[in-house]
Amino acid sequence: MDATTENNPLLAAWTGPFAAPPFDRLKPDHFMPAFTEAFVRARAEIDAIAANPEEPTFENTIAALERAGEDLTRVSLTFFNLAGADTNDALEEVERDIAPLLSRHRSATYLNEDLFRRIESLREQGEKLGLDAEQARVLERYHIAFSRNGGGLPQEAKARLAAIAERLATLGTQFSQNVLADEKAYRLVLETPEDLAGLPPSLIAAAAGTAAELGLPGKYVITLARSSIEPFLQFSARRDLREQAFRAWAMRGENGGASDNRAIAAEMVKLRAERAKLLGYETFAHFKLADTMAKTPKAARDLLQSVWEPARARALKEQAALRALAASEGGNFEIAAWDWRYYAEKQRKAEYDLDEGETKxxxxxxxxxxxxxxxxxxxxxxxxxxxxxxxxxxxxxxxxxxxxxxxxxxxxxxxxxxxxxxxxxxxxxxxxxxxxxxxxxxxxxxxxxxxxxxxxxxxxxxxxxxxxxxxxxxxxxxxxxxxxxxxxxxxxxxxxxxxxxxxxxxxxxxxxxxxxxxxxxxxxxxxxxxxxxxxxxxxxARQFNQGFATVEYTASALVDLDLHLKAGEEEIDIISFEAETLAKLGMPEAIGMRHRTPHFQHIFTGDGYSAGYYSYLWSEILDADGFDAFEEKGDIFDPELAKRLHDHVYSAGYSRDPETAYAGFRGRAPEPAALLRKRGLLDTANAQA
The missing domain is CATH 1.10.1370.40 (Neurolysin; domain 3)
Known part of the structure; x- marks a missing residue:
């Protein structure tokens, strides 16, 4: 062990309060040496499990894998949290360098045939192993993970899967860094009283603080942070400035030059499709959803479509009301995406005598x-x-x-x-x-x-x-x-x-x-x-503007799903694809997607929500139906329900499948109508039925 590694606080025992990471001693140049050493240790531990001459047991294979790579896990969690929350040029350089190395390590583990055979052998023994319920679940999840990463495939397919994974890791890191670069580069500087027209005191004070931090005392700055730009779009009486700000927000990742994400996203979609085919799936969406509650792209699409039509109908009525409001004030224009939040705030004031300036x-x-x-x-x-x-x-x-x-x-x-x-x-x-x-x-x-x-x-x-x-x-x-x-x-x-x-x-x-x-x-x-x-x-006013909110979200989820239903055999122009998909849906022109494809970090910064942005809506069936249980009890803190919620959901991790977990809490399967009722779309849906 060299001196750099020996003195590295990432690899030493963390003995401070709560054994938390020693943030006060960490520097960017600690990470690459720590990763290098942690890779060596993890690889040795995993290879020893694979090469163990003893017959596989749960303890010498599954439990041993759970213990392996502790240093790598610790270093990785610390690094990627910092890279997201408090990054700098040095950390971004490490992030670019480490992404392919982590992918190689992951592939070397999941594509190790000896390891897969040990896990397969344990799975075949089933109940003979005498495992408790949690151990059986962990064994099942390990077998699924190895199978979904290429375990048991021919060597040629494994090699290609490893290459795809490494390339995707590199592209995902670049995608995320590009979005951040575009967000950091933009600032809307407000200088005159006219520039501030309509803005509430709280936003003016925040914009002044941002300007001072940026070395512009006496001025006001709006950034592309959602908590800055959304209230600006909501309150600014300057339509020209709203349009400037909205276009900058919508064009992140699509401005040309080094931070442009269009080619990156297209390549990622194509590589994911190839990966899915190597694993025996029709498309990446079929692959991704096979291990979810939805199980199939059709189930996810059916859910999205079930809310799309009533939400779109509601949004068009909302749009007409906003157009009439603008016209009453002398606005001779159709409502545009940079107008919606502004006039919706006025409409909320008119309908409910409520404005955000009063509540904040x-x-x-x-x-x-x-x-x-x-x-x-x-x-x-x-x-x-x-x-x-x-x-x-x-x-x-x-x-x-x-x-x-x-x-x-x-x-x-x-x-x-x-x-x-x-x-x-x-x-x-x-x-x-x-x-x-x-x-x-x-x-x-x-x-x-x-x-x-x-x-x-x-x-x-x-x-x-x-x-x-x-x-x-x-x-x-x-x-x-x-x-x-x-x-x-x-x-x-x-x-x-x-x-x-x-x-x-x-x-x-x-x-x-x-x-x-x-x-x-x-x-x-x-x-x-x-x-x-x-x-x-x-x-x-909880259900006010729900047509807009549902449409902007659901459009993003449908574009995500359709992108990942592509076979991957043709080059994709993601902007054209996005526009064509929205046109088929009849997307109202006055509403923008919540996340446009070139900055859709949920689906392109790693695989987390790729082909899975629908998940929020799927889970919303559960949350709407689940909270109904507390309301039915007449006590939002009912002790018996809270205990079941704790035991079957919050504390249970993935120790049981989601359907079982939900039923353990609720006593039955969820009722989908709760979703439409929560969003105020049930009457619209019934009227269309």
Whole structure:
């Protein structure tokens, strides 16, 4: 071991509070040496399992694989979390270099024929092994994973699969970095009072703060962070500036030059199709969905189509209302994509006497974090104690010890503010996953969001959508923190893609409960609770603009699915394909896709949601039906239901299939009508039927 490796804090024992990563000692140049050494150690451990002359047993094969590569897992989790939340040029260089190396390591594991034969032998023995339910599940998942990565295929096919995987890893990293580059490069600088027309004080203060950080004191800057551009589109009275900002937002990854993602996305679609065929599937969508709740592309498409038509009909009515509103103000134009949010906000004011400028002062970030914690305490008996003795990777990040019955169960890190070093969006991730293979290992879970910071000395005020995002990601965090399984493979959120959004989307419902809002929606200056009349207006307007929201999401999901139903034998112009798909759907011109293809990170930054963006809607059936159970009880914190939810969903990881997990909580299968009812589309759907 050389001196660099020997002194590397990534490879030394982490002995600080909660054994958290030693962020205060980590430097970018620690990562590549740590990866290099971790690869060597992991490879030796895995190869020893494959070469073991003893007959395969669960312990010497499956449990041994679960223990292998501990250093590599630790280094990888730390690195990729930092690369997403607080990156820089040095980390991006490491990210580009490490992506193909990780892919090679993964392929060398999954395509090892000796390993596959050992796993196959165990599977064939079945009940003779005397495994408990969790062990049997882990064995099943290992066999599925190896089979879906080429186990048992001829050597020529394996070699090609490995090459495809490596190329996809490189392309996915470049895709993500390109989107970030476009987001960092853009700024809309506002200078005159006319430029600020219509903007609420909270957005003006945030834009002034951003400008000051960028060395433009006295000016105001709108960025492509969603928490900056969406409220600008919602409130700016300057139609010309709204159009500028919207076009920049929509054109990320499509601006030509080094950050253009069109060719990258096209190549990834083609390579995925080839991979699927090598594995015996008709298309990549068929391959990807075979291991989900949906099982087939048809099932996913049927769900999307079932909401598309009623959502489109609702959206067209919404559009007509917005056009009439604009005309009443002298606007002689058709509603465009950069107009929708602006006039929708006006329409909401007209219909419900409600505008976001009125609600935001009552939605403070700090209070909403408290609200998310409070709901978790009431449901699952958790307490949160802020820690100031744990060094973190950025001054904005905060940490809390999570306890139950006096015992620590997790460390939670919250990182809430947008900054140039952070990728856009919102997500939950892990610095350490829960397991009990060799003693209890407690998880370290992080939520990363991109809220616009308040002005100097000002509170960070959120929109209701922002608040919902906070609860959503905290629902994911609970899924990771409450995990109580033995084996890392099935820990926490390592579940089917179209089930993983259920715990997070379900948790959003608690935000909207009067009991929560009355306690935590308090004015940032006076501390007075939100007036009851305003609270009731918020609740009454929950289904406002749902045609728009459903169409922009569903269009993205349908384009994703159709892209990955391509056979891969022809070159794809992804922009033309996107336009043709939307034309067939009858996409309203005034609505843009939630994620256009050149910046659709869900499906091109790794394989996570590729052919699977429909998953949010699939999970929404579960969350809508699932929360109905609490409402039927008349108690949103019903102890018996909360315990079943904890035991069968939040703590269970992937120890059982999703259908069984849901039924264990709900007592039956979900009722799909709950989805349309939640979105206010049931009457529209019935009218069309």
């Amino acid at each position: 002062p009552y939605l403070q970030l700090g209070k909403l974090v408290e609200a998310a914690f409070h709901a978790a305490e009431k449901l699952f008996g958790l307490t949160f104690t802020e820690r100031f003795d744990i060094p973190l990777y950025h001054k904005d990040a905060r940490a809390w010890t999570v306890s139950r019955d006096g015992a620590e169960i997790a460390l939670f890190i919250g990182d809430y503010f947008a900054r140039p070093s952070k990728h856009s969006g919102a997500w939950m991730s892990l610095y350490r996953e829960q397991q009990k293979l060799d003693g209890t290992v407690l998880p370290i879970v992080v939520n990363v969001l991109n809220f616009a910071r308040g002005g100097e000395g000002e509170a960070c005020l959120l929109s209701f959508d922002d608040a919902r995002t906070l609860f959503h990601e905290f629902g994911h965090a609970l899924h990771g923190m409450l995990s109580d399984v033995t084996y890392p493979l099935i820990s926490g959120t390592s579940v089917a893609r179209d089930f993983v959004e259920f715990p997070s989307q379900l948790y959003e419902h608690w935000l909207e409960q009067p009991e929560i809002l009355r306690r935590f929606a308090v004015h940032y200056e006076t501390g007075e609770p939100m007036p009851e009349a305003l609270l009731q207006k918020i609740l009454a």
